[in-house]
Amino acid sequence: MTGPFLPFARPVIDEAMIAAVADTLRSRWIASGPQVQAFEKALSDYVGGRPVRTFTSATGAMEVALQLVGAGPGDEVVTPAQSFFASANVIERVGARTVFVDVDLATRNIDLDAAGAAVTPRTKALLPVHYNAPLDPAALAAFRARHGVRVIEDAALAIGSRAGGKPVGAAGDLVSFSFHPNKNMTTIEGGALVVNDAAEAAAIEKLRFHGIARLPDGTRDVEVAGGKYNLSDVSARLGLAQLSRLDEWCAARERLAMHYFACLEGDDLLIPDRLPPRANPGHGWNMFTVLLPLGGMAITRRQFMDAMQREGIGIGLSYEAIHLASFWRAKGWREGQFPVAERIGRETVTLPLFPDMTPVDVERVCEALRRVVRSRAA
Ligand SMILES: Cc1ncc(COP(=O)(O)O)c(C=O)c1O
CATH class of the missing domain: 3.90.1150.10 (Aspartate Aminotransferase, domain 1)
Structure with a gap:
């Protein structure tokens, strides 16, 4: 060895971040609360104003995105054969069928011509991945218009990247980020989903937390069997501090x-x-x-x-x-x-x-x- 060990990835955690997390712990409000709301607002500002909701992982965010677009048994979702396993696992977890296509050597991203050829009347969505280069937002918009399918971008690796002159997430349909420690910023574990409007934001809030809806009389109702994917305030406070750098x-x-x-x-x-x-x-x-x-x-x-x-x-x-x-x-x-x-x-x-x-x-x-x-x- 000719120097200290160099890991292949390492997050930056500075003293201000440690102090911020300690403050949140001292506040005793440590599950989802004001820090999650502040982090979601800051992420939304970062991507140019589209609504953003946070999750315990990008995997959870993508699973909920698939539920939001109604992908389930009998549906197909097209995705690249070269990505992290999570990109395809989530499709199977909602009961849809994964349709793999090849990637392009020049961009290392999904081959959109192959993806177009794989679209059938059963195709519900395209799930492309920002791998070694950001995906081109104009090409994705054209794909969506041409084939009439939803597009769920796996941008786990691309928070902070720019494409088409804008931050990834500023354009497109649904865009998912990861905040795992190997990513460009971290909440320890965590993820986020950028959606199109307030109605979609409300729908994914339900899907990420038991499907619970609050009724006017203060009681709760369940309209859909939701999961449990909400981020903690401790993680969100770290995320806020990370986002600033x-x-x-x-x-x-x-x-x-x-x-x-x-x-x-x-x-x-x-x-x-x-x-x-x-x-x-x-x-x-x-x-x-x-x-x-x-x-x-x-x-x-x-x-x-x-x-x-x-x-x-x-x-x-x-x-x-x-x-x-x-x-x-x-x-x-x-x-x-x-x-x-x-x-x-x-x-x-x-x-x-x-x-x-x-x-x-x-x-x-x-x-x-x-x-x-x-x-x-x-
Ligand atoms: C391309 C890609 N998609 C999805 C994920 C899953 O992210 P998370 O660990 O936040 O669920 C990763 C994580 O490595 C990834 O690299």
Whole structure:
């Protein structure tokens, strides 16, 4: 090891955040309350005024979004084969059928032509994922208009990213964010859903909390079997403090990502399509992934990751192709159906990238990567 351990992701928690959380704990109002409301208002302001409601995770937010659009048994939802498992699991959890399509190597995002071809009269929604680059809002709006389906954007990785000159979430239909500690800002665990209007906001409030509606006489009614996905005030207070530094952190991520390009471009083993798309200015760069040149290496990806660990560098794997997991194979999905997703799933590794990393850390990762890629198994 040539320096302190570098994890592949690490949230910034400053003293002001710790003090803010301590204040909330001292207030004894720690479940959902005024901090959740303030956080939701701040998130809504951040995305340009559309209503936002918070959840205990992005997974919960997406499940509720699917319930909101009425996706259930007999319906289909189109989603990319390359994402975190949650993007597809939520579709099955509401009883709908997942229809996978391939991703595009240039953007690493869903191939919208393939998605269009997969639409049937049963298609209820498109669930695209902001992966290595933000999704294009104009292309999603055109897809929605052309096919007449709802669009639930999985923007777990994209809070703080900009697309089409606006923050992700400012445009579109339903947009879900994650505040897991590996994301651009954190509430420890947590998520949010951006919706179109007050009626949708009221509907998801019910779906996230037992389906309960308050009657004029003060009693409660249940109109739908809702879940339990409300964020706590302790998490929301952390989220408020984090949100105030989000733009600064995304700018730092972008500078570090550009430094990775400067260090890795021109390497004969990492020819351009092995580097992530450079994306547009304002991309929040949650991750910097590279595709390993496995054919030219004497070691496997697992051995690469272990060797980097011995160098004091944490490497992530984001993500395997979803349709090759046993749950999906049992439903008939198989190898060879989505060559780009499968290639990314086979070759991808995630290099360390977090706001308080330094350019020297980036250089250390690149030097180790070059050394290990060219090494032989020990
Ligand atoms: C693309 C994507 N979607 C969804 C999720 C799920 O987010 P959460 O952990 O907040 O449920 C993640 C988390 O890693 C993700 O990367």
